[in-house]
Amino acid sequence: MILFMLPESEKLIMGTLQQVKDPEIDSISIVELGMVEKVEVRENAVFIELLPTFMGCPALDIIRSNVEKAIRESHNFHEIHVNFVYHPPWTSDRVSDEGRLRLKEFGIAPPPERIAETGEWHVDCPFCHSTYTTIDNIFGPTACRSILYCKTCKNPFEAMKPISTIM
Amino acid sequence: MKMGDEACKRALIELLYQLADDDFILAYRGSEWLGLAPHIEEDVAFSSISQDTMGHAAMFYQLLTDLGEGDVDQLAHARPSKERKNAILLEFVNGPGHYLSKPRYDWAFAVVRNYFYIQAKKIKMESLKNSSYEPLANVALKVNIELYYHLMHWRTWFVQLMNADQTARNRMETALTRAFADFDGVLSLGSFGVEMARYQLIEPEEMLKKKWEAYMQPVFDSVNLTMPVDFGKKSGDGRAGEHTADLDRALTILGEVYFEDPAAIW
Numbered sequence: 001m002i003l004f005m006l007p008e009s010e011k012l013i014m015g016t017l018q019q020v021k022d023p024e025i026d027s028i029s030i031v032e033l034g035m036v037e038k039v040e041v042r043e044n045a046v047f048i049e050l051l052p053t054f055m056g057c058p059a060l061d062i063i064r065s066n067v068e069k070a071i072r073e074s075h076n077f078h079e080i081h082v083n084f085v086y087h088p089p090w091t092s093d094r095v096s097d098e099g100r101l102r103l104k105e106f107g108i109a110p111p112p113e114r115i116a117e118t119g120e121w122h123v124d125c126p127f128c129h130s131t132y133t134t135i136d137n138i139f140g141p142t143a144c145r146s147i148l149y150c151k152t153c154k155n156p157f158e159a160m161k162p163i164s165t166i167m
Numbered sequence: 168m169k170m171g172d173e174a175c176k177r178a179l180i181e182l183l184y185q186l187a188d189d190d191f192i193l194a195y196r197g198s199e200w201l202g203l204a205p206h207i208e209e210d211v212a213f214s215s216i217s218q219d220t221m222g223h224a225a226m227f228y229q230l231l232t233d234l235g236e237g238d239v240d241q242l243a244h245a246r247p248s249k250e251r252k253n254a255i256l257l258e259f260v261n262g263p264g265h266y267l268s269k270p271r272y273d274w275a276f277a278v279v280r281n282y283f284y285i286q287a288k289k290i291k292m293e294s295l296k297n298s299s300y301e302p303l304a305n306v307a308l309k310v311n312i313e314l315y316y317h318l319m320h321w322r323t324w325f326v327q328l329m330n331a332d333q334t335a336r337n338r339m340e341t342a343l344t345r346a347f348a349d350f351d352g353v354l355s356l357g358s359f360g361v362e363m364a365r366y367q368l369i370e371p372e373e374m375l376k377k378k379w380e381a382y383m384q385p386v387f388d389s390v391n392l393t394m395p396v397d398f399g400k401k402s403g404d405g406r407a408g409e410h411t412a413d414l415d416r417a418l419t420i421l422g423e424v425y426f427e428d429p430a431a432i433w
C-alpha cells in the first residue's frame with residue numbers, strides 16, 4: 001500500500017495500525033509485514049482489509065481484535081469493519097524494508113529477496129551475517145517461519161519463509 | 168460463471184464439498200500424529216502442514232457458507248458421514264491402536280497417502296486458479312502457494328524411504344498397494360464431474376489424472392517404481408457419500424466438543 005497517496009483520514013488510520021504488532025513477533029507491525037491491503041473511511045465508518053500470511057494462522061482472530069481495539073481507542077468511528085481477504089495473496093516480498101530490519105532485531109532472518117527457479121533459497125545469519133547457513137527444518141514454530149543453522153557462529157536461527165506466486 | 172444457472176451452482180457446491188471434506192479429514196488424521204512422528208523435527212513440520220490444511224478446509228467451507236449452505240462449524244462438524252464427499256483413502260485410520268493407547272501408526276502409509284494427495288491437490292489448485300468462479304480462483308491461488316512446501320516435504324520423505332533399506336522398501340510397497348487400490352477415489356470428481364468441466368469450474372477428471380501421472384512419473388522412475396495402468400476405488404466411492412466406519416469414529420471424536428454446545432464460540 002502506497003502511503004503518500006492516501007487521503008489524510010486514512011493516513012491517520014495507518015498510523016494507528018502501525019501500533020498493532022504481530023502477536024508472535026512483537027517487534028514488527030502488521031503494516032510492516034505488508035498485511036494491510038486497504039483502509040477506507042466512509043463518513044462514520046472505517047473499512048480495513050487485511051491479508052493473512054498463512055490461511056491456517058491461529059493468530060488471525062487475535063490480530064483482528066487488536067486492530068479493532070486500537071482503532072476504537074484512537075479514533076471515533078461508529079462502525080469498524082475489519083476483514084481478512086485472500087486476494088491478492090500475501091507474499092513475503094510485501095514485508096517492507098523497515099519490517100526486514102525489525103525482523104532482524106528480533107533475531108529472525110527476513111525472507112530472501114530472490115528465489116531460484118528451482119525453488120531454492122538462501123538467507124544469511126541474522127546474528128553474525130555469515131552466508132554459511134543450512135536449513136534445518138522448513139517448518140518452524142509458526143506457519144511463516146523456518147528453522148536454520150549458522151555454521152559460522154553455530155547458532156540456530158529462524159527465517160521468514162519466502163512465499164511467492166511463482167511457487 | 169452465471170450464478171443464475173442452477174446446474175452450474177449445483178456442480179460448484181459439489182466441488183467445494185469435495186475440496187473441503189478432503190482437507191478436513193486428512194488434517195484431522197495428520198493432527199493425530201502429533202507427538203508420534205518419527206522425530207521432533209517431523210512433529211513440528213507435520214503439525215504445521217496439518218494446521219495449514221485445516222485452514223484450507225475452513226476456507227472451502229467458508230465459500231460454501233457464502234453460497235448459502237450454512238454455518239462453517241456446522242458444515243465441518245455436524246454433517247453425518249453419508250453427506251461427506253471426501254475420498255475414502257483420506258479417512259482411513261493412521262494404523263492399528265488408538266491415539267491415546269498403544270498407537271502403532273504406519274509412517275509409510277502416512278508418507279504415501281500425504282504425498283499422493285498433496286500432488287493431486289496441487290494439480291487441482293493449479294487448475295482452479297483459472298476457475299470461472301472467481302472467489303474459488305482467488306482461494307486456490309493462495310492455497311497453491313502454501314502447498315509448495317508441503318509437496319517438497321512429502322516428496323523428500325517418499326524418495327528417501329523408497330531408497331532406504333529393504334525393510335523400509337517393503338513397508339512402502341505395502342502402503343503403495345493400499346494407496347493405489349483407492350487412489351481413483353482421490354482423483355475422482357464424482358457424478359457432477361462433467362458439469363464441473365462444462366462450466367469451467369475445473370478441468371476434466373481425465374486431464375487431472377494425466378497431469379498427476381506426468382508429475383509422478385519422473386519421481387517413480389527415480390525410485391524404480393512402475394506406474395499402475397489403473398488405480399482403484401476398492402473401498403467405495405466417497406464422492407457419492409460411501410464411507411467406512413473409520414470416518415464415523417473420526418467424526419464422533421471431532422464432534423465431541425462441538426456438540427456439547429453448538430452455539431458456543433471457542
Ligand SMILES: [Zn+2]
Nearest residue numbers: 125128150153
Ligand atoms: Zn551466524
